[in-house]
Amino acid sequence: MPEGHDVEHDTxxxxxxxxxxxxxxxxxxxxxxxxxxxCGGDFQNRAKSLE
Ligand SMILES: [Zn+2]
Structure with a gap:
C-alpha cells in the first residue's frame, strides 16, 4: 500500500x-x-459521564 495517500482513517x-x-x-x-x-422524551448524551 503506497504511503502519502490521503486516507480517510478517522471517521x-x-x-x-x-x-x-x-x-x-x-x-x-x-x-x-x-x-x-x-415518545417525545428527552435525550441524554451517553458519552458524557453521569453525575
Ligand atoms: Zn423515547
Missing amino acids: AEISSEYECLQCGKIVRAETHPGECPE
Whole structure:
C-alpha cells in the first residue's frame, strides 16, 4: 500500500450516542437530537459521564 495517500482513517466520534430517558431509544447524532421521535422524551448524551 503506497504511503502519502490521503486516507480517510478517522471517521470516529463526530457523532455521539444519545439515549432517550423515557423509552431507552438510542440515536446517533452530531448534535443533540432534541426530543425523542418515539415518545417525545428527552435525550441524554451517553458519552458524557453521569453525575
Ligand atoms: Zn423515547
